[in-house]
Amino acid sequence: MNVQPPGFIRSPELVAFGVSYASDPDAAVQQVVEQIGVAGHCFVLVFVPDSLDHDRVAQALNRSLPKTPAFGCTTAGQITPKGYQNDALLLVAFPRRHFRCSSTLIHPLKPLSIEATALQARTLAERFQKTANWNRFAVTFADGLSKQEDILVAALDAGLGDLPTFGGSAGHGLAFDETLVLHGGQFHADAALLILVETDLQFAGLEFDHFMPTDRQLVVTEAQPEDRIVTEINGSPAAREYARLVGHDVSELSPRVFAENPVLVRNHDTWHVRAIQQVVDGQSLAFLSAIENGLVLTLGRGKAILETLEAELSGVGRNGHVPDFILGFDCVLRRLEVEQNQLVAEASRILSAHRVLGFNTYGEQHRGVHMNQTFVGIAFFSPGRADLS
Structure with missing residues (x-):
């Protein structure tokens, strides 16, 4: 039984x-489990608002779905059938018939050994038996304050290697104080989780922002x-030089100013945002x-965010085929703007019109790059549509 709340057309x-x-938390978990049912799930993704006690959410999930792996994280907002939300517990259940x-x-993240982590990922992939004619991708969730x-x-x-990977950094509203990932029935700090997924569905990756370099x-x-702290830019105190370039006083610098005036870094022919979190010590x-x-770094100039959102989500299909749904990881700074x-x-x-489900992040991961102020997602299509990207 799948009694879903209103929202999607x-x-x-x-x-x-x-x-x-x-x-x-107990009532919230009971309600979401009633909506998805308890049978037939391969795994569930859980996106927790900052208003709920995460440990009680995990305990309630263990009681309600004892045989279903639950993965997820704390968030800086949720994307539900109604669009952007702040106080919604969102659970997405992936059925065994398709997944x-x-x-x-991966714990701890600090310090993180590239060699050991690469081996851990490679070993997981090698031990995950392949199913003929099914497709593979990876999903990651990481402590959004780990700086790793x-x-x-x-x-x-x-x-x-070539396995497509999509992910988001856990958040906690705009508090930037504690971010956690859910694995093995409990939430973890200073950790990341890697999920390898096989599916008989066609899928396509998305990655876009709405900025151009100046x-x-x-x-x-x-x-x-x-510590990801810049003390000097162009030979001057960093906050003062950035404020001068964007036409503000240092005292006026805020998440809004940072969101509207991002700095970009070039990676071959692609530009990625390196988001500023806050001013430190003035x-x-x-x-x-x-x-x-x-x-x-290059100062970015924004394009129309809604036009870009509509165009990119509309453009993911081919030959008239549209996604059944999109799993989305959307930076909290985009939402703030x-x-x-x-x-x-x-x-x-x-x-809502494009059936996006997901959460607002402290950072996004795709194609081996960690970035900010970006939408990263996976669009899923019905089986057998091989003409899709």
């Missing part, structure tokens, strides 16, 4: 989902890479992605 047919706004999985917990995602993604890329460059002239800038001395420009209702309409 047409609900996904290939997965079940449950949403609860209950403030009590198989194997998982491992860049190294983690590089290690997983080395271990998994001609204004910022050279990191002094930094603390291990002089330095803390980042959400890797930085280093000598790194050349949407909120600050009073575009939440329209953005939520677009997400």
